[in-house]
Amino acid sequence: MTDSIATATPPSTDIGHDRLRRAMARGAAFLGSDHAIMAGAMSWVSERNLVAAMSNAGGFGVIACGAMTPELLDSEIAATKALTDKPFGVNLITMHPALDALIEVCGRHGVGHVVLAGGLPPKGSLEAIKAGGAKVICFAPTLALAKKLIRSGVDALVIEGMEAGGHIGPVSTSVLAQEMLPTIAADVPVFVAGGIGRGEAVAGYLEMGAAGVQLGTRFVCATESIAHPNFKKAFIRAxxxxxxxxxxxxxxxxxxxxxxxxxxxxxxxxxxxxxxxxxxxxxxxxxxxxxxxxxxxxxxxxxxxxxxxxxxxxxxxAGQSVGMVTREEPVATIIESLMDEAASALERRAG
Incomplete structure (x- = not known):
């Protein structure tokens, strides 16, 4: 009798992780990854080593193209593919003068996801990306822009609050999520970003309707990150x-x-x-x-x-979550911690 009860009632950790898998299912299926955790594209940091490590650990790595030439991007994608056979994306800046050529490079390599950042996609760019077989992810800083992007045919959105590092908007992540998720989350997968440093926050946004999350600052001090030791020390001390x-x-x-x-x-x-x-x-x-x-x-x-x-x-x-970066550790360990924290939070909230 005892054995049958034990079999019917999984350990609490299994319950939490099962709830987390189901909450992330849509985002993970869209990305083609085990977990719906995207790595924010950080110039000079999000290169082949960190991107491949992220994807190999079950997340979704994203190359930061930044100001790269098409030739440099071609080399970076090839080098990343040599380090992982898992899906990863490429972040392109919409104002890049060689955007069309960069899109062509992504298509030639069979990149499955292209993230457009820096403003509204130029005319024809969405069509060119999709013609190459990739899905398009765009940033939406306002609800009005999110709706416009959805009408234009983007496949997913990232809503990023002012707590993030790098270029930011004026509104906090929590406010954007409250305003936008109830309206657009049913239409396309939405990934929430900005100020996320622990799994409890991941769980909260998933419960609000997000398909997944995007984190950048949390991965800067990963063992696989090529950021200079001084850069990592500055993060750990901040x-x-x-x-x-x-x-x-x-x-x-x-x-x-x-x-x-x-x-x-x-x-x-x-x-x-x-x-x-x-x-x-x-x-x-x-x-x-x-x-x-x-x-x-x-x-x-x-x-x-x-x-x-x-x-x-x-x-x-650096984003404001930098205070939660306390040591250098492997990407796999960071993702495992986030997943365990999120699973525990979902389990507690389930009663």
């Missing part, structure tokens, strides 16, 4: 309040705020904006050129920190 957003100095420069650890590099960005604004005043630069100079600043500052280890003058982009 608290949530150290990750601050940059400010816009001149209204003519529509600078998207960037969240990073406060340092001399953050202060230097304010000086850089003043310099560029002065060039506008002196008609030494056109507005488009001025905006491009700002973007080039961030690209260079980020490389100095991630690759060269200059965490004082470079840009240490």
């Amino acid at each position: 608290s949530a309040r150290d990750a601050v957003a940059s400010v816009q100095i001149d209204p003519r420069l529509p600078v998207i705020p960037v969240r990073a650890l406060k340092n001399a590099g953050q202060d230097a960005f304010a000086t850089k904006q003043r310099e560029v604004a002065q060039k506008l005043d002196d008609t030494a630069l056109a507005l488009a050129e001025a905006q491009l100079e700002i973007e080039h600043y961030w690209a260079g500052a980020l490389r100095r920190a991630v690759i060269d280890g200059d965490v004082e003058h470079g840009s240490v982009m």
Whole structure:
């Protein structure tokens, strides 16, 4: 009798993980991964090693194309495929001057998912991506834009709050999720991002209707991450309040705020904006050129920190979840922790 009862009632951990699998089923099926956990695409960090490790551990890695040329992206995708036979995606910036060529590279490699970031997809880009056999994932910072993207045919959306690292919007993740998930989650898979550092938050967003989540900051200090030891140490030492957003100095420069650890590099960005604004005043630069100079600043500052280890003058982009990054550990261990925490939370909430 005792044995039959034990068989009929699985251990509590099994109950939680079963609930988690069912909650993630839609997102995992869409991504083709074991778990509906996407890795945020972080320039200089999200390259072949971290991407492959993420996918091999059951998550979904995403290459950050950033300012790569088509030739560099071609090499990076090939190198990633040599390290994993699991699905992974490629993040492309919509304003990249060679976007069409980058899309063609993804299609030639059979990349299954392309993530478009940086604004509305240019005309014809969605069709070109789908013609190459890939699914399209876009970022939606507002409900109105989310609905527009769904009508245009995107396959999934990421809603990312201001707690995230790098370029951010003005609204928090929790508010975006409350506003958007009840309206759009039934239409396409929606992945929630920004400020997520533990599995309890993952469970909460899944219960609200998310198909999965996206985390970036949590994986920067993974063993497989090529980020400079100084960069990782800065993360491990930081608290949530150290990750601050940059400010816009001149209204003519529509600078998207960037969240990073406060340092001399953050202060230097304010000086850089003043310099560029002065060039506008002196008609030494056109507005488009001025905006491009700002973007080039961030690209260079980020490389100095991630690759060269200059965490004082470079840009240490980090989300507010950085306070939950306490040590360097393998990607598989991070994912296992997130899954266990999420499963335990779902089990507790089930009574």
